[in-house]
Amino acid sequence: MLSVDRVHKSYIKGGFFSKEIQQVLTNMSFECGQGECLGIIGESGSGKSTLGRLLLGLEKPDSGSVLFEGNKVEDRRARMGNISAVFQDYSSSINPFYTVEQALMEPLKQQSRDYQENQDKIDLLLHQVGLNPSYRKKYPHELSGGEAQRVCIARAVATEPKCILLDEAISSLDGSVQMQVLELLKSLRKIYNMAYIFITHDIQAAAYICDRVMIIRNGEIEEMVKIEHLKDVQSAYARKLLQMIIT
Numbered sequence: 001m002l003s004v005d006r007v008h009k010s011y012i013k014g015g016f017f018s019k020e021i022q023q024v025l026t027n028m029s030f031e032c033g034q035g036e037c038l039g040i041i042g043e044s045g046s047g048k049s050t051l052g053r054l055l056l057g058l059e060k061p062d063s064g065s066v067l068f069e070g071n072k073v074e075d076r077r078a079r080m081g082n083i084s085a086v087f088q089d090y091s092s093s094i095n096p097f098y099t100v101e102q103a104l105m106e107p108l109k110q111q112s113r114d115y116q117e118n119q120d121k122i123d124l125l126l127h128q129v130g131l132n133p134s135y136r137k138k139y140p141h142e143l144s145g146g147e148a149q150r151v152c153i154a155r156a157v158a159t160e161p162k163c164i165l166l167d168e169a170i171s172s173l174d175g176s177v178q179m180q181v182l183e184l185l186k187s188l189r190k191i192y193n194m195a196y197i198f199i200t201h202d203i204q205a206a207a208y209i210c211d212r213v214m215i216i217r218n219g220e221i222e223e224m225v226k227i228e229h230l231k232d233v234q235s236a237y238a239r240k241l242l243q244m245i246i247t
């Protein structure tokens with residue numbers, strides 16, 4: 001479904017007139033299948049979010065390709081309604097002047113002009129993310145972090161995409177709320193059979209929700225492992241990363 005082939009990405013370091021290049025992603029190739037949850041794990045600065053932006057078609061690779069069902073993700077038509085995203089910073093993800101209802105209506109309107117159908121869908125989405133109908137009229141500043149992230153998740157699910165990219169989507173939440181949101185993501189995946197790209201530095205969260213994890217180091221794939229074999233990672237770096245987290 002999502003196919004990354006020999007992707008390289010670099011940035012110019014140190015301002016506009018600088019000639020210094022920083023290689024951020026090197027020769028990355030992997031696939032994410034329909035309905036799969038693929039974790040992308042790495043230390044800070046390893047290139048996770050850069051990869052996320054390429055997967056969303058927000059930036060282009062220097063070379064190589066990112067294809068969604070055979071089409072380049074840079075092409076808006078390839079990703080429209082097919083890929084959505086939930087980011088770490090839920091507070092800036094929702095327009096502060098929009099009520100929850102307006103925030104959810106935005107993506108729905110792009111798919112259907114049927115007012116009643118969209119209203120019914122908002123009811124359903126709120127129910128599915130565990131928010132009662134009174135939340136319709138609330139503004140983002142009236143929501144807790146967990147509630148705001150539930151709204152962001154409802155928005156991402158609204159168009160029933162085939163894939164949601166979650167970039168550190170639970171990292172800013174408190175421990176118990178993180179667990180609730182992970183449970184929510186699990187249950188929504190069962191309902192909609194969506195694939196998740198779960199970018200995180202939290203191996204425990206990845207182990208809880210992912211089918212496979214890809215460990216990246218300095219912009220290169222260090223190891224790809226099925227979740228049931230996470231304890232048996234081969235590379236010294238992956239073992240160290242796991243050990244650090246377990247201890």
Ligand SMILES: Nc1ncnc2c1ncn2[C@@H]1O[C@H](COP(=O)(O)OP(=O)(O)OP(=O)(O)O)[C@@H](O)[C@H]1O
Pocket residue numbers: 011012024042043044045046047048049050051201
């Ligand atoms: N737009 C950009 N321009 C220049 N350099 C960038 C840009 N985006 C990222 N970088 C650099 O690329 C490297 C990887 O950054 P990236 O945000 O992808 O890492 P990350 O693994 O997501 O880190 P973190 O877990 O801290 O968010 C960093 O050294 C960063 O400074």
